[in-house]
Amino acid sequence: MAFRTVALLSDLGHADETVGTLHAIVRDIAAEAAVIDLTHDISPFDVRAAALALARATGYLPGEVVVVAAVEADDHRPVAVEVAGGRGILIGPDNGLLASAVAIAGGADRALVLDRDEYHLASPGAPSAMRDLMTPAAAHLCAGVPFSALGTEIDPALLLPGTLALPREPEPGQLVCEVMWVDRYGACQLNAGPDDVDGWGAHLELRVGDDVRAVRRVERSSELASGAVGLIVDRFGMCALAMHRRSAADELGLASGAAVTLASGEPNNVTTPVTFRSR
Amino acid sequence: MAFRTVALLSDLGHADETVGTLHAIVRDIAAEAAVIDLTHDISPFDVRAAALALARATGYLPGEVVVVAAVEADDHRPVAVEVAGGRGILIGPDNGLLASAVAIAGGADRALVLDRDEYHLASPGAPSAMRDLMTPAAAHLCAGVPFSALGTEIDPALLLPGTLALPREPEPGQLVCEVMWVDRYGACQLNAGPDDVDGWGAHLELRVGDDVRAVRRVERSSELASGAVGLIVDRFGMCALAMHRRSAADELGLASGAAVTLASGEPNNVTTPVTFRSR
Amino acid sequence: MAFRTVALLSDLGHADETVGTLHAIVRDIAAEAAVIDLTHDISPFDVRAAALALARATGYLPGEVVVVAAVEADDHRPVAVEVAGGRGILIGPDNGLLASAVAIAGGADRALVLDRDEYHLASPGAPSAMRDLMTPAAAHLCAGVPFSALGTEIDPALLLPGTLALPREPEPGQLVCEVMWVDRYGACQLNAGPDDVDGWGAHLELRVGDDVRAVRRVERSSELASGAVGLIVDRFGMCALAMHRRSAADELGLASGAAVTLASGEPNNVTTPVTFRSR
Numbered sequence: 001m002a003f004r005t006v007a008l009l010s011d012l013g014h015a016d017e018t019v020g021t022l023h024a025i026v027r028d029i030a031a032e033a034a035v036i037d038l039t040h041d042i043s044p045f046d047v048r049a050a051a052l053a054l055a056r057a058t059g060y061l062p063g064e065v066v067v068v069a070a071v072e073a074d075d076h077r078p079v080a081v082e083v084a085g086g087r088g089i090l091i092g093p094d095n096g097l098l099a100s101a102v103a104i105a106g107g108a109d110r111a112l113v114l115d116r117d118e119y120h121l122a123s124p125g126a127p128s129a130m131r132d133l134m135t136p137a138a139a140h141l142c143a144g145v146p147f148s149a150l151g152t153e154i155d156p157a158l159l160l161p162g163t164l165a166l167p168r169e170p171e172p173g174q175l176v177c178e179v180m181w182v183d184r185y186g187a188c189q190l191n192a193g194p195d196d197v198d199g200w201g202a203h204l205e206l207r208v209g210d211d212v213r214a215v216r217r218v219e220r221s222s223e224l225a226s227g228a229v230g231l232i233v234d235r236f237g238m239c240a241l242a243m244h245r246r247s248a249a250d251e252l253g254l255a256s257g258a259a260v261t262l263a264s265g266e267p268n269n270v271t272t273p274v275t276f277r278s279r
Numbered sequence: 280m281a282f283r284t285v286a287l288l289s290d291l292g293h294a295d296e297t298v299g300t301l302h303a304i305v306r307d308i309a310a311e312a313a314v315i316d317l318t319h320d321i322s323p324f325d326v327r328a329a330a331l332a333l334a335r336a337t338g339y340l341p342g343e344v345v346v347v348a349a350v351e352a353d354d355h356r357p358v359a360v361e362v363a364g365g366r367g368i369l370i371g372p373d374n375g376l377l378a379s380a381v382a383i384a385g386g387a388d389r390a391l392v393l394d395r396d397e398y399h400l401a402s403p404g405a406p407s408a409m410r411d412l413m414t415p416a417a418a419h420l421c422a423g424v425p426f427s428a429l430g431t432e433i434d435p436a437l438l439l440p441g442t443l444a445l446p447r448e449p450e451p452g453q454l455v456c457e458v459m460w461v462d463r464y465g466a467c468q469l470n471a472g473p474d475d476v477d478g479w480g481a482h483l484e485l486r487v488g489d490d491v492r493a494v495r496r497v498e499r500s501s502e503l504a505s506g507a508v509g510l511i512v513d514r515f516g517m518c519a520l521a522m523h524r525r526s527a528a529d530e531l532g533l534a535s536g537a538a539v540t541l542a543s544g545e546p547n548n549v550t551t552p553v554t555f556r557s558r
Numbered sequence: 559m560a561f562r563t564v565a566l567l568s569d570l571g572h573a574d575e576t577v578g579t580l581h582a583i584v585r586d587i588a589a590e591a592a593v594i595d596l597t598h599d600i601s602p603f604d605v606r607a608a609a610l611a612l613a614r615a616t617g618y619l620p621g622e623v624v625v626v627a628a629v630e631a632d633d634h635r636p637v638a639v640e641v642a643g644g645r646g647i648l649i650g651p652d653n654g655l656l657a658s659a660v661a662i663a664g665g666a667d668r669a670l671v672l673d674r675d676e677y678h679l680a681s682p683g684a685p686s687a688m689r690d691l692m693t694p695a696a697a698h699l700c701a702g703v704p705f706s707a708l709g710t711e712i713d714p715a716l717l718l719p720g721t722l723a724l725p726r727e728p729e730p731g732q733l734v735c736e737v738m739w740v741d742r743y744g745a746c747q748l749n750a751g752p753d754d755v756d757g758w759g760a761h762l763e764l765r766v767g768d769d770v771r772a773v774r775r776v777e778r779s780s781e782l783a784s785g786a787v788g789l790i791v792d793r794f795g796m797c798a799l800a801m802h803r804r805s806a807a808d809e810l811g812l813a814s815g816a817a818v819t820l821a822s823g824e825p826n827n828v829t830t831p832v833t834f835r836s837r
Binding site: 290291292293294295296297298299300302303304306307310323324351352354402403404405406407410411 | 562563565567572592594595596597598599611612614615618619620621623739741742743752777778779780790791792793794795796802803
């Protein structure tokens with residue numbers, strides 16, 4: 001058996017039996033394959049959030065894995081992308097959802113459209129791409145069906161790219177970022193890495209709308225005083241705004257997609273003062 | 280080993296370790312069996328919702344499967360029902376929860392009451408049927424214990440039937456339906472199939488209380504204009520009220536169990552007009 | 559392979575891909591190991607709730623199991639504790655989280671600090687103990703790495719103890735308890751067992767703040783009249799306040815950590831009368 005693991009990511013939620021059905025389908029077609037739920041709690045229809053979660057998980061995937069990642073109500077054609085010299089396959093809609101993960105995995109070796117009905121399940125009504133097409137195709141790969149049998153080959157260069165914004169640097173020492181993701185604990189991951197603020201020192205200005213604050217660069221949020229917001233390099237290697245055991249997103253009124261501006265040095269006109277804890 | 284997979288469905292939720300405990304029990308008794316969570320987020324004590332979720336999942340179950348499906352605080356006797364010529368066993372309370380699934384699987388071959396203590400776990404206090412009786416019994420089936428050893432055989436015809444309402448047709452071209460289920464995206468599945476509205480054409484009247492609207496029959500909700508409600512055949516082959524990327528349940532004020540009336544043809548006295556998108 | 563199952567317990571939630579990543583890590587390091595999620599919905603940072611959930615699950619764990627249990631933002635050193643003659647390993651922070659589980663499993667045979675980097679994953683930024691240290695160490699145990707290779711041995715007697723409060727008995731026939739846990743159905747588990755109220759009879763007084771009620775000892779909550787609160791021995795063998803298909807926590811205004819007083823006999827000055835159902 002070439003592929004041993006099916007990893008699933010979706011917006012299907014757990015309130016009903018849909019995700020369980022996907023597990024049952026894999027078990028039926030490829031009894032030896034393991035099924036991993038990356039997450040199914042992506043907000044309904046949120047392609048960007050799904051793409052980011054998939055990208056964050058990509059570096060941790062095992063070898064011989066088929067990933068199926070999609071959100072509902074998406075009419076883009078279903079595609080399969082071979083990566084890592086054939087050690088991984090990513091299956092999803094051709095809408096950019098897979099793009100960052102493909103790039104992190106080293107780029108696409110081959111790609112195809114999932115258009116071979118014999119590897120799909122019949123739909124009793126409106127088709128569900130995840131249930132009827134993508135998950136069965138993943139299971140058939142685990143059962144030994146070769147990649148090329150799943151559909152018509154296409155040029156990987158023609159797959160829709162992702163649309164992750166880069167941070168803007170309107171002047172040196174100033175960075176306009178976007179909140180990519182708010183984690184369970186309220187940390188706000190930015191679309192900036194530590195290189196983007198390299199040499200800026202430990203004292204920064206954070207501007208969110210009209211709110212201006214001093215933030216300190218720290219290694220861990222536990223270094224921060226109660227009420228203080230810090231800039232950390234988070235567990236994925238990205239810059240994030242965080243507080244100690246409190247939600248920076250709640251404190252700053254931020255959600256995924258919001259814009260924030262970082263600048264080097266202490267701010268002159270702080271609107272929300274905080275007391276830093278002496279280290 | 281006769282049975283290879285245990286599929287679980289309950290109202291136990293994921294807030295605590297209860298579901299994890301069920302996995303641990305199966306792993307301890309039958310290490311080679313796979314465990315699939317169909318769902319554990321049935322509303323507390325909701326037998327009807329559990330029965331519907333189980334019925335929807337039944338067609339996707341693998342062979343050699345034991346399904347355990349129950350809700351808490353149910354004092355009905357625990358039973359096991361053999362279906363599909365011995366390829367599947369359904370375990371649950373004798374309260375109708377299993378009835379639709381048994382019918383979909385082709386009817387009961389044999390049934391028994393789970394009354395053999397040697398295949399149960401001791402209860403430190405009030406017994407939990409799912410944890411102490413049903414899941415251990417399912418695991419023992421996977422470990423090779425024969426079906427007949429689990430309890431005292433009973434006549435399958437005496438199992439409590441399900442109580443799913445059929446739609447009423449007070450006059451030709453009019454159908455009084457019940458909302459069986461609202462899915463994560465707000466689509467309202469009705470207790471009617473496409474045959475029930477066969478020949479009614481593309482333009483229908485929907486009556487919810489005093490609200491009268493025009494709804495159009497479409498194949499996919501993406502064909503609908505923003506704000507329009509359509510009637511689709513959903514991914515389970517049932518009629519459902521749906522909107523494009525919005526919740527029809529929220530728009531119409533519907534929940535599981537609500538009554539709606541469909542009629543053929545354009546309504547005369549629309550109370551909520553919508554603009555359809557030209558195709 | 560010595561260890562066959564990794565059981566995970568955390569406050570990581572399911573909203574993002576973090577838990578899926580833990581499964582992927584185990585699959586990558588020890589493909590044959592099964593992974594069980596005990597629960598990941600512990601409230602953020604709640605060490606006590608995690609310790610209690612782990613303790614409740616301990617008696618149901620299979621043999622040859624490695625348990626990883628932790629909450630985020632915890633800077634205590636990561637430790638591994640061998641129990642049950644080497645049939646189980648508990649991995650977590652040295653903050654008392656593991657203490658009750660270790661005691662239930664018969665006490666610690668050996669313990670060590672997880673300080674061998676070769677069995678950890680590199681952290682791209684701020685380390686995540688669960689992802690980068692504890693879960694990889696658990697997977698390596700399943701892949702055959704001996705326990706003693708994971709780190710530096712320490713005296714198990716020096717591990718931080720748990721801090722579960724015992725009930726107080728200010729005078730005979732009176733017991734001041736704490737609510738340890740509110741389950742999904744609203745039952746309030748107390749830090750008291752049936753021995754603590756032995757000989758008190760079927761009629762008790764319950765005092766919650768200024769609210770005084772009669773409660774009856776029953777075996778199952780289904781024996782209670784609508785609106786009545788009862789004292790049961792719950793499915794873990796602990797005393798719990800419960801109602802029939804209603805939330806005792808909502809009715810009494812109780813949450814985890816709240817204090818309640820039980821006394822033997824009918825109360826003289828009931829503030830909230832209820833009608834008991836005749837049996």
